[in-house]
Amino acid sequence: MRTLGKALTACVLVGTVIGIVACGSSSKSSSSASSGSSGSSSSSSGNTVDIYSSLPLQGASTAQTVPMVNGIKLALQQAGNKAGQWTVKYTSLDDSTAAAGKWDPGQTAADARKAASDTKAVYYVGEFNSGASEVSIPILNEAGLPQVSPANTYVGLTTNEPGSAPGEPQKYYPTGTRTYLRIVPRDSIQAASDLLAMKQAGCTKVAVANDKEAYGQGLAALIELEKANYGVNVVSNTGIDPTAPNFRSYADTVKGQGADCFFFAGIVSNGAVQITKDVHAALPTAKVFGGDGVCTDSYTSAKKGGVTASLYPLIQCTVATQKLTAYPGGKDFLAAYSKAYHTSSPDPYAIYGYEVMKLGLDTVAKLGAQGNSKSAVLKALFATTNRQSVLGTYGFDKNGDTTLKSYGLYKVDSSGEPVFFKTITPTKVL
Amino acid sequence: MPAVAVRPLAAIRKWIGRWGLIVALLALPVYYGIRDLVHGYSSGFVNGHAVINHDLTQLGFNLVSGVSNGSIWALIAMGYTLVYGIIELINFAHGDVFMIGSFVAVGIYASFGLTATTGAFGLIGGLLVTLIVSMLVCGSLNVLIERVAYRPLRGAPKLAPLITAVGFSFILQNVGLLWKGGSPVGVPDLINQNKTVFKISGVIIHRADVLAIAVTVPLVFALTWFIGRTRAGRAMRATAQDPEAARLMGINVNSTISLTFLLGGMLAGAAGLVYALYETNVWYFQGFEAGLIAFTAAVMGGIGNVRGAVLGGIIIGCIQQLSDSRLGPQWTPAVVFGYLILVMVLRPRGLLGEETREAG
Numbered sequence: 052m053r054t055l056g057k058a059l060t061a062c063v064l065v066g067t068v069i070g071i072v073a074c075g076s077s078s079k080s081s082s083s084a085s086s087g088s089s090g091s092s093s094s095s096s097g098n099t100v101d102i103y104s105s106l107p108l109q110g111a112s113t114a115q116t117v118p119m120v121n122g123i124k125l126a127l128q129q130a131g132n133k134a135g136q137w138t139v140k141y142t143s144l145d146d147s148t149a150a151a152g153k154w155d156p157g158q159t160a161a162d163a164r165k166a167a168s169d170t171k172a173v174y175y176v177g178e179f180n181s182g183a184s185e186v187s188i189p190i191l192n193e194a195g196l197p198q199v200s201p202a203n204t205y206v207g208l209t210t211n212e213p214g215s216a217p218g219e220p221q222k223y224y225p226t227g228t229r230t231y232l233r234i235v236p237r238d239s240i241q242a243a244s245d246l247l248a249m250k251q252a253g254c255t256k257v258a259v260a261n262d263k264e265a266y267g268q269g270l271a272a273l274i275e276l277e278k279a280n281y282g283v284n285v286v287s288n289t290g291i292d293p294t295a296p297n298f299r300s301y302a303d304t305v306k307g308q309g310a311d312c313f314f315f316a317g318i319v320s321n322g323a324v325q326i327t328k329d330v331h332a333a334l335p336t337a338k339v340f341g342g343d344g345v346c347t348d349s350y351t352s353a354k355k356g357g358v359t360a361s362l363y364p365l366i367q368c369t370v371a372t373q374k375l376t377a378y379p380g381g382k383d384f385l386a387a388y389s390k391a392y393h394t395s396s397p398d399p400y401a402i403y404g405y406e407v408m409k410l411g412l413d414t415v416a417k418l419g420a421q422g423n424s425k426s427a428v429l430k431a432l433f434a435t436t437n438r439q440s441v442l443g444t445y446g447f448d449k450n451g452d453t454t455l456k457s458y459g460l461y462k463v464d465s466s467g468e469p470v471f472f473k474t475i476t477p478t479k480v481l
Numbered sequence: 482m483p484a485v486a487v488r489p490l491a492a493i494r495k496w497i498g499r500w501g502l503i504v505a506l507l508a509l510p511v512y513y514g515i516r517d518l519v520h521g522y523s524s525g526f527v528n529g530h531a532v533i534n535h536d537l538t539q540l541g542f543n544l545v546s547g548v549s550n551g552s553i554w555a556l557i558a559m560g561y562t563l564v565y566g567i568i569e570l571i572n573f574a575h576g577d578v579f580m581i582g583s584f585v586a587v588g589i590y591a592s593f594g595l596t597a598t599t600g601a602f603g604l605i606g607g608l609l610v611t612l613i614v615s616m617l618v619c620g621s622l623n624v625l626i627e628r629v630a631y632r633p634l635r636g637a638p639k640l641a642p643l644i645t646a647v648g649f650s651f652i653l654q655n656v657g658l659l660w661k662g663g664s665p666v667g668v669p670d671l672i673n674q675n676k677t678v679f680k681i682s683g684v685i686i687h688r689a690d691v692l693a694i695a696v697t698v699p700l701v702f703a704l705t706w707f708i709g710r711t712r713a714g715r716a717m718r719a720t721a722q723d724p725e726a727a728r729l730m731g732i733n734v735n736s737t738i739s740l741t742f743l744l745g746g747m748l749a750g751a752a753g754l755v756y757a758l759y760e761t762n763v764w765y766f767q768g769f770e771a772g773l774i775a776f777t778a779a780v781m782g783g784i785g786n787v788r789g790a791v792l793g794g795i796i797i798g799c800i801q802q803l804s805d806s807r808l809g810p811q812w813t814p815a816v817v818f819g820y821l822i823l824v825m826v827l828r829p830r831g832l833l834g835e836e837t838r839e840a841g
Contacts, residue, residue, distance in 0.1 A: 109662070109663060110662065110663055110664045111664045147663075149658055149659075149662065149663050150658060150663050151663055152662055152663025152664035152665075153663070153664065289809075290811070291810070292810055292811065294665075294764075294766070294770070295810060296756075296760045296762065296764075296767065296770075297759075297760050298810075299546065299805075300802065300805035300806040300810060301805075301810065303542075303806060304806070306524075307522065307523040307524060308523070309523070309531060319664075320664045324665075324667050325665065325760075325761070325762050328667075328761065332675040353667075356666055356667045357667065358667075359670065
């Protein structure tokens with residue numbers, strides 16, 4: 052009987068574990084199927100080019116990246132999976148892991164290596180996080196594969212301007228040739244926009260916290276570097292431990308510094324919600340600001356695991372996206388997106404996913420028979436000027452930075468969703 | 482000459498042996514207390530000017546937060562110390578049982594529909610039921626782990642159950658990962674944890690502090706009473722001292738060990754609920770850090786010693802708060818483990834002494 056009891060207990064436990072693992076693996080495979088290959092291979096593989104995207108599809112960033120992938124797929128669908136004479140096979144890769152709940156260096160490198168080893172790959176969309184691009188740019192650079200990020204803002208990826216680290220950006224380009232571009236304005240513009248927004252909101256003492264990643268640390272450094280241009284007093288810039296269960300001591304310190312505004316430079320997965328809650332508890336009237344890393348409902352909405360509702364009137368954040376309906380073709384994009392994904396208010400990043408794919412498809416199409424050449428695509432991308440797009444008219448400079456210079460300032464509505472408030476075009480930028 | 486030279490050294494050693502630990506433990510609060518009194522601290526700004534106070538209010542606030550935070554570590558540490566005391570096993574899965582306790586608690590009160598706007602009676606009743614269910618689930622889980630992973634290895638080399646404990650820790654972490662994902666998940670602030678309950682000499686006591694202490698203190702007393710006064714508790718102590726002798730005296734050693742795991746798991750379940758309400762977020766990896774801190778607390782207090790685990794938990798809570806507030810959170814792990822090393826060097830058997838077979 053005792054042996055039977057032991058066996059039964061073991062069976063129950065093993066069954067439970069297997070059941071849970073099975074549930075987990077089934078959800079994993081379904082999620083990878085849904086976000087996986089969306090384009091269809093041509094019957095003649097000789098007419099096919101491959102396009103990859105690498106974005107974090109697990110964790111808090113999915114509030115931004117899933118709409119982005121939807122935007123990518125919408126652009127591809129509208130083009131009939133074609134770029135001129137070429138049939139496009141699109142593969143959505145995930146640079147995050149379930150355990151990390153955000154981008155992971157190993158997974159990012161694996162994604163980049165996969166695309167780099169594909170002889171038919173001509174275009175790589177990614178990464179979402181600047182820290183992840185620090186990993187993937189050198190791998191793709193060695194392979195000569197053009198890479199366009201729809202979200203990176205860290206200055207050091209493309210320039211050696213203030214806010215970058217020593218050796219940047221050369222260390223990311225081992226071949227000496229630039230292979231990376233981005234369609235969002237870099238952080239020197241975002242920091243200036245944030246400072247302008249804080250000045251206009253009446254902030255006199257701003258406490259800045261950063262998540263110590265490339266993006267967060269860089270944006271916080273730029274806030275400090277540019278503060279004099281806008282007459283904003285930054286009382287502290289603290290790198291936090293993103294895994295800390297609470298930030299009450301930090302909040303007390305900030306209170307002692309007399310801060311009336313709080314700025315978080317980082318991504319949602321890195322303790323953004325908890326630190327904002329704790330600062331709000333210590334300073335209930337302090338206004339809260341953030342960059343594009345937190346300007347999403349997984350941060351702003353209590354229903355979606357974000358901050359408490361009492362913070363809604365106090366939050367302002369910046370994203371490169373302006374009012375979608377004000378863009379040329381923005382209304383059409385919204386109508387098509389709403390029809391395809393049944394939502395009338397897509398995350399601001401959806402349009403960047405849409406545009407980054409359209410840019411790739413248009414570039415390949417224009418090249419005609421050369422559309423399957425990585426080097427031709429790269430050259431054509433860097434030669435882009437006055438492109439009429441859903442983001443407005445833009446091109447790229449020699450560093451691969453967009454010529455767009457504006458950020459959108461967002462407030463939070465009563466349902467916790469970030470809503471466009473106004474466009475900010477800073478005049479004083481480092 | 483040598484005898485003369487040795488004598489002062491021996492006296493210093495003796496003094497350090499007797500008072501060194503107390504001096505070391507009091508060093509941080511005394512130093513910051515004096516600094517606050519002499520140099521003052523900024524408590525905010527009025528009309529653009531810093532308000533500098535010269536009192537012990539900030540230190541008091543640090544210590545209150547430390548005691549309440551330490552109460553959670555104490556609840557977990559008691560589970561470690563109970564199990565180590567009886568089978569001399571570091572139950573690496575214990576921190577993860579605590580994590581499951583948090584997840585269960587959050588799931589239960591969410592299914593009850595408890596929100597910050599629920600009335601006081603509904604909230605207290607709902608949380609009491611949540612506490613009981615969470616304790617029972619974690620207690621049962623701990624018993625199950627003992628039954629499947631440790632009991633079959635009772636006669637095996639000590640390394641074997643250690644490995645199965647690590648294995649179960651990973652299994653539970655993966656369960657948590659599949660359950661709530663890889664990122665910390667915010668949970669509703671049901672008790673409005675930052676609301677002031679009362680003030681003592683300017684030191685604000687928040688609801689979170691009251692909750693942590695109100696759950697921990699009765700459980701510590703109940704456990705102490707159970708171990709000291711009941712037949713089953715005496716059986717636990719007898720088994721801890723000498724399992725063979727206990728068996729010869731008619732004690733069912735296996736049942737006694739299972740009971741120990743049940744109690745440890747129940748305390749972890751209670752800690753899980755308090756943690757979720759206190760921190761207002763839960764994470765699949767929370768058990769790793771909490772387990773490490775709680776085990777440190779158990780060792781600091783004297784492994785196998787329940788009162789030592791409580792004392793260790795509270796001391797570590799206070800050190801953490803002082804370090805977070807005064808030195809910066811980036812230094813806290815180094816400060817906590819620095820203190821552990823100091824305690825071990827000055828008193829190798831912990832603050833209140835080990836209560837294990839090896840220790841006698």
